[in-house]
Amino acid sequence: MEKRDELYRGKAKTVYLTDAEDKLILHFRNDTSAFDGQKIEQLERKGEVNNKFNHFIMSKLEQAGIKTQVEALLSDTDSLVKKLNMIPVECVVRNVAAGSLVRRLGVEEGKELDPPVFEFFLKDDALHDPMVNDFHILSFGWATEQQIAKMKELTFKVNAVLKPLFADAGMVLVDYKLEFGTDSEGNIVLGDEFTPDGCRLWDAETKNKMDKDRFRQGLGSVVETYIEVANRLGVEL
Numbered sequence: 001m002e003k004r005d006e007l008y009r010g011k012a013k014t015v016y017l018t019d020a021e022d023k024l025i026l027h028f029r030n031d032t033s034a035f036d037g038q039k040i041e042q043l044e045r046k047g048e049v050n051n052k053f054n055h056f057i058m059s060k061l062e063q064a065g066i067k068t069q070v071e072a073l074l075s076d077t078d079s080l081v082k083k084l085n086m087i088p089v090e091c092v093v094r095n096v097a098a099g100s101l102v103r104r105l106g107v108e109e110g111k112e113l114d115p116p117v118f119e120f121f122l123k124d125d126a127l128h129d130p131m132v133n134d135f136h137i138l139s140f141g142w143a144t145e146q147q148i149a150k151m152k153e154l155t156f157k158v159n160a161v162l163k164p165l166f167a168d169a170g171m172v173l174v175d176y177k178l179e180f181g182t183d184s185e186g187n188i189v190l191g192d193e194f195t196p197d198g199c200r201l202w203d204a205e206t207k208n209k210m211d212k213d214r215f216r217q218g219l220g221s222v223v224e225t226y227i228e229v230a231n232r233l234g235v236e237l
């Protein structure tokens with residue numbers, strides 16, 4: 001597969017066109033950003049760790065019957081993916097209260113959420129990714145009613161696969177963000193990434209943070225901790 005022009009440069013990944021019209025290459029960079037890109041640092045090996053971690057998780061989800069964008073691991077930092085038409089919303093599921101939920105509702109961090117909470121956010125850095133609901137998504141035409149239903153169904157299906165996967169490796173899947181797109185046949189397919197950059201993971205015993213909150217909160221050992229998460233799951237690095 002031949003890598004061609006850059007299509008899009010995100011905060012941590014660059015997307016390249018390929019010689020196949022329906023395939024793209026995701027290149028995971030070492031850039032790590034927080035607070036809408038206000039804090040950016042290069043963390044050695046992060047691109048490689050996240051690329052391999054993402055491939056591992058997406059393969060587990062595929063095995064569970066969830067369609068994902070990922071086709072193949074191409075190199076340490078690159079993956080081949082299907083081209084999708086991305087839906088501009090983020091789907092968040094929360095099993096435990098943390099982050100913006102705690103700030104918004106004043107609930108205690110660490111409170112178990114039963115049932116888990118589902119939230120939509122608009123992908124828009126300039127507006128700081130505001131929370132939106134089904135009505136906004138429908139009214140502004142970001143997705144159809146069926147697509148909204150499917151994104152919710154798939155986001156919870158991911159929870160049913162990943163919560164026990166992390167629990168068996170001694171970690172709590174606190175919350176995570178997913179993004180979906182449509183393929184050429186109109187199917188809703190999981191896109192973007194699933195890595196410790198886009199979820200919260202706590203050690204089950206100590207409740208130590210093992211995700212991007214280490215970077216956001218300046219706790220140090222960011223990539224070292226991502227590698228520990230990968231090792232616990234048996235991801236080959």
Ligand code: C5P
Nearest residue numbers: 098099100101175176177197198199200
């Ligand atoms: O900040 P908040 O608590 O709303 O984040 C919920 C989850 O979604 C966290 O795991 C966070 O890492 C992830 N997220 C993300 N990208 C964003 C917003 C949130 O990966 N733009």
